[in-house]
Amino acid sequence: MKYFPLILAGLLRKKTRTLLTLLSVVAAFALFGLLDAVRVAFNAPDNVAGIDRLIVASRFSIIQPLPYADYNRIRLLPGVKEVAYANWFGGVYQDPKNFFANMAVSAKSFLDTHPELVMPAAQKAAFLKTRTGAIVGQTLADRFGWKIGDKIPLKATIFPKKDGSNLWTFDLVGIYHTAQPELRGLEQQMFFHYDYFDEARQFGQGTVGWYIVKIADPAHADQMAQTIDHLFANSSNETKTESERQFQLSFAKQIGDIGLIVSAIMGAVFFTLVLLTGNTMAQAFRDRIPELAVMKTLGFSNGAVLRIVLAESVLVLLIGGAGGLVAARTILPVIAAASGGQFDLPMTDRTWLLGLLLMLLIGILVGLPPAWRAMRLKIVDALAGR
Amino acid sequence: MTALVEIRGVSKVYERGAQKVEVLHHVDLDIEEGDFLALMGPSGSGKTTLLNMIAGIDTPTDGTLSVAGRRIDNLSATALARWRAAHVGYIFQFYNLLPMLSAQKNVELPLLLTRLSAAQRRRNAGIALQLVGLADRVSHKPGELSGGQQQRVAIARAIVADPTLLVCDEPTGDLDRQSAEEVLGLLQKLNRQYGKTMIMVTHDPKAAEYAKRVLHLDKGTLVETASA
Numbered sequence: 001m002k003y004f005p006l007i008l009a010g011l012l013r014k015k016t017r018t019l020l021t022l023l024s025v026v027a028a029f030a031l032f033g034l035l036d037a038v039r040v041a042f043n044a045p046d047n048v049a050g051i052d053r054l055i056v057a058s059r060f061s062i063i064q065p066l067p068y069a070d071y072n073r074i075r076l077l078p079g080v081k082e083v084a085y086a087n088w089f090g091g092v093y094q095d096p097k098n099f100f101a102n103m104a105v106s107a108k109s110f111l112d113t114h115p116e117l118v119m120p121a122a123q124k125a126a127f128l129k130t131r132t133g134a135i136v137g138q139t140l141a142d143r144f145g146w147k148i149g150d151k152i153p154l155k156a157t158i159f160p161k162k163d164g165s166n167l168w169t170f171d172l173v174g175i176y177h178t179a180q181p182e183l184r185g186l187e188q189q190m191f192f193h194y195d196y197f198d199e200a201r202q203f204g205q206g207t208v209g210w211y212i213v214k215i216a217d218p219a220h221a222d223q224m225a226q227t228i229d230h231l232f233a234n235s236s237n238e239t240k241t242e243s244e245r246q247f248q249l250s251f252a253k254q255i256g257d258i259g260l261i262v263s264a265i266m267g268a269v270f271f272t273l274v275l276l277t278g279n280t281m282a283q284a285f286r287d288r289i290p291e292l293a294v295m296k297t298l299g300f301s302n303g304a305v306l307r308i309v310l311a312e313s314v315l316v317l318l319i320g321g322a323g324g325l326v327a328a329r330t331i332l333p334v335i336a337a338a339s340g341g342q343f344d345l346p347m348t349d350r351t352w353l354l355g356l357l358l359m360l361l362i363g364i365l366v367g368l369p370p371a372w373r374a375m376r377l378k379i380v381d382a383l384a385g386r
Numbered sequence: 387m388t389a390l391v392e393i394r395g396v397s398k399v400y401e402r403g404a405q406k407v408e409v410l411h412h413v414d415l416d417i418e419e420g421d422f423l424a425l426m427g428p429s430g431s432g433k434t435t436l437l438n439m440i441a442g443i444d445t446p447t448d449g450t451l452s453v454a455g456r457r458i459d460n461l462s463a464t465a466l467a468r469w470r471a472a473h474v475g476y477i478f479q480f481y482n483l484l485p486m487l488s489a490q491k492n493v494e495l496p497l498l499l500t501r502l503s504a505a506q507r508r509r510n511a512g513i514a515l516q517l518v519g520l521a522d523r524v525s526h527k528p529g530e531l532s533g534g535q536q537q538r539v540a541i542a543r544a545i546v547a548d549p550t551l552l553v554c555d556e557p558t559g560d561l562d563r564q565s566a567e568e569v570l571g572l573l574q575k576l577n578r579q580y581g582k583t584m585i586m587v588t589h590d591p592k593a594a595e596y597a598k599r600v601l602h603l604d605k606g607t608l609v610e611t612a613s614a
Contacts (some may be wrong), residue, residue, distance in 0.1 A: 002498050009486035205537040294482040297443050298496045298543075299471020301464050383478075 003308055006295075010288065010312045018316070021280045025320025026327060028273040029355060032266055034335075035326025035352065037345035039262040052218040053113060055247040056211040056228055057236040062250050065171065065207035066237050073231060074211055079224055081203040081216050084109035087194060087209040091154030091168060100140055102190040103209075104197035113214045116178050118185065123174035124147070130198045134170035137187025146172055152190075159201040168200075179311075210247070241359060254288060270362065276364040281313050285370030292374050293382030306375035313367025314360060321359035388455065389416035390550070390583055391440055396449035396459075398435050398606075409435045411448070411606040422584045423575040424597035426550040426586040433587045434555055440585055441553040442470045454550055471499040472516045475544030479556035481536040489515060490524040496547040514542035516570060532567030541572060545582070552576065554586040558593050570596045 056074065058064035065087070075083045089105045100170050107128055113116065127133045134152060146152065149172065156166040170192050198205055210323050215224050225241035232239045242250070276315065285292075292305055300308075329347050336344040399409040409432045416442075417423055425433040438444035439451055442458050445466075458469055475496075483492045495509040502510065507531040515521055518538040528536050537557060544552055554573065558566035574596045576582045586597060594600045602609050 002504070005487070005491060006484075006495075006498070009484060009491075013486050229511070290482065293482055294478070294484070295495070296467065297441070297470065297476050299467050299469075299474075299499050301467040304467075304499075380438055 003304070003311070005194065007311045007315060008286070009152035010308070011316065012118075013288065014284065017284070019281060021277055021316055022320045022323070024273065024276055025317055026324040028269050029321040029324025029359070030327040030331070031269055031324075032355060032358070033347060033351060034331065034345075035262045035266050036351045037332055037347050039259050041345050042184065042258040042262075042347055043380055051221045051243050052215055053244060054215065054221065054228070054241050055223055055244055056213055056239050056241045057209070057247065057249065058252075059229070059240040062210070062247070064237075065204060065209055066211065066239065067150070068206045069210055070211065070232065070239075071208070071225045074213060074228060075228060075382075077224075077231070079216050079227075080112050080213055081222060082109055082214040083210040084113045085194065085208040085210065085216075086191075086212065087197065087207075089154070089159065089168075089192075089197065090157045092157055093154055093304070095116070098144070100143075100188055100190060102192070104194040105191045105285055106194050109192065113212050116183055117176040118179055119174045119176040123176075126173040130173050131193055132169070133173040134190055134192035135176055136172060136190045138175055138188060139184065139187035141172075141175045143354055146175075148172055158195070159204070161200050162202050192369045197360045202295065213241070270358065274366055275314065277313070277362070278369070281316075281370050282364050284312070284366065285309065285374060289377065289382050290385075292377055293379045296377065296379045297383075302375045308363065309371035309374045310362070310367040313371070314363030317359040317363035317366075321355055325355050326341050340359065389417070390419040390421075390454055391435075391585075392442070392450075393415035393453040394450045396436075396446040396451055398432070398439065399447045409606050410439075410446070411607055413606070415601070415608065416475070416527050417583065417585065419571060419583050420577070420581045422574070422598040423586065424600045425585065425587045425603060426589070426591075426594055427603035431603040433603045435556055435604065436564070437587045440551065441474050441476055442466050443476075447553065451534060458604070471496060471547070473550040475547070475549040475552045477504060477537070477540050477544050477552065477554040477557045479559040480558075481528070481533070481540045483536055483539055483543075484494040485528050488525050488527055489531065489542075490527070492539055493542045493546050495543060496538040500547065510546055511542070515566070517545070518542045521604060532565070533561050534568055537561060537565070537569050538572065541569070541576075545576060550583065552582050552584045554584065554588075556587055556589065566590075566593065 056066070056070075058066055068085075071083060071085060074080060084106045086106070089102045089104055091102050092098065092308060093100070111124060111127075117135075123135070127135050136152075141147070152170045152172055154168045154170065156168055160166050161168065170190075176187070178184060194208070212230065213224075215221060228241045229239050292309075295308075296302070296305060325347075332345055332347055393413055394413040396410055396413045397408065400407045402407055409430075413432075413436060415436075416529060425437060427433045433446060439446055439459075440453070442453075442461075446459050449459070450457060453473060454501070458466065461469060483489075487495075488514070490508070490511050493514050494507045497507040497510060500507075510523065512521070515524055518541050520535060520538055520542065523531060523535060523539075526538070528552075531539065535562075541557075552573070557573065558569055561569060568591055573586070577584050577598075584597075588594055
């Protein structure tokens with residue numbers, strides 16, 4: 001501890017260089033914090049305890065449809081209050097870059113199971129009675145300037161119509177909003193009638209993408225999920241019942257192995273960080289060779305000099321790394337709020353611990369070569385500039 | 387009476403690639419406690435090498451070197467570092483203060499290797515700075531001090547742990563005449579009033595006049611002895 005002023009003095013010798021190094025460490029660990037939260041979210045085991053709404057999808061893949069016939073079997077299970085169903089449509093509005101989620105849903109049961117979608121009773125009634133009707137979230141309506149009565153053409157990317165056309169036109173009859181800010185992400189979606197969709201599509205009739213099951217007692221969610229999956233076990237359409245959050249993550253996983261992608265990015269980031277800080281530490285050591293020789297002349301042992309140089313490197317990583325993780329911790333709720341709760345990623349104790357280990361490891365890794373050289377420094381040669 | 391520093395048959399050979407250069411050749415020398423010795427000689431004569439060996443920052447190739455009755459030529463690197471911390475105050479030509487530390491903190495550096503508390507370190511450093519006439523410059527950094535003042539801070543750093551020996555390598559080599567005389571006067575005061583044993587390497591005959599004894603080295607051999 002009494003060497004701390006010396007360690008600090010070493011770091012403050014070139015303030016700009018230290019600041020830039022610190023910023024690169026902050027950036028790397030902020031990225032680590034964010035990406036590790038993503039990785040944790042994607043790798044976390046699903047826990048449906050306490051949830052009153054479950055998603056039932058194919059056990060094998062979420063793009064594998066389930067037969068409509070399952071609807072009644074699920075609905076008749078004791079403890080099930082309501083069952084809705086939905087099918088991903090994937091339509092494009094004008095340009096592929098205008099992406100938003102659009103789905104065919106069982107209109108009435110869907111609204112019944114999703115009380116968080118709030119809209120005027122007249123619009124709700126209009127939706128239920130208009131076969132080509134669609135409802136959109138307020139955010140989505142604002143984005144494209146849509147208003148009630150507009151016709152919204154979507155170009156199908158998966159489901160052409162029976163007549164071979166890819167153009168589906170919907171009548172906008174309702175604009176919903178969500179009461180809770182954390183659900184604002186739901187306002188970026190569009191829902192329309194499954195009946196209309198199923199009748200008009202060229203293939204896949206009689207199947208649905210997934211079921212949404214509202215249960216009577218959230219305390220028995222776990223048991224309910226097992227009961228549903230057990231019901232379809234050993235059938236040609238085995239199911240996997242999970243929370244909505246996990247279902248959304250499964251949807252995103254279609255891109256690829258998110259964990260592997262995240263790990264690869266983090267690996268590249270830290271590899272670059274090691275090179276960058278390693279180079280800076282080596283440069284800092286070269287600049288300070290005479291000072292280190294003076295310290296040795298004064299009686300600082302080889303081991304003490306090694307520890308001081310190593311501590312500088314570890315300190316940079318600890319300060320920058322902690323700053324980065326705090327930044328990530330600050331950014332994550334902002335992302336969650338901006339996405340309306342769709343990307344509510346947790347930053348766990350494990351991330352902090354892993355971050356701390358990485359700080360120490362990288363600090364030692366980049367600090368050890370200059371520290372080793374400092375330890376082996378020959379006073380006479382160093383003072384003579386050899 | 388036993389000399390404080392006893393050098394017997396000391397040689398030093400440097401290897402530069404395949405070439406071997408003998409810098410010191412069988413040097414015998416005694417330095418009494420309280421002496422103020424000036425080592426003079428042309429460049430490459432081996433005076434700084436001899437000084438460095440007395441200070442324990444270099445080791446002889448051959449011969450023995452004892453300080454206060456203890457052989458230091460065969461100590462391990464760690465033991466030698468510990469010995470330096472307790473027994474040697476080194477004053478460099480170019481002051482070699484740590485630029486980011488204040489005068490106070492620079493002077494405290496050798497005390498970090500002792501068991502003194504932070505308050506004691508601060509107090510001792512203050513006393514040392516007072517002794518060299520820089521009590522009003524404790525918070526100044528080296529860059530804010532003149533060359534003469536920096537060298538006085540370096541002297542304070544050298545004496546703060548009350549070492550057995552003060553070794554000075556061209557202490558006035560980077561100073562103007564007035565500053566040089568101030569520094570030399572200070573060294574002389576430390577020798578005469580406080581009984582500090584001093585060994586000083588210098589090119590400057592005027593600087594050597596402040597010493598009690600002057601030795602000349604030429605091609606690694608002591609060639610002449612003069613007493614002030």
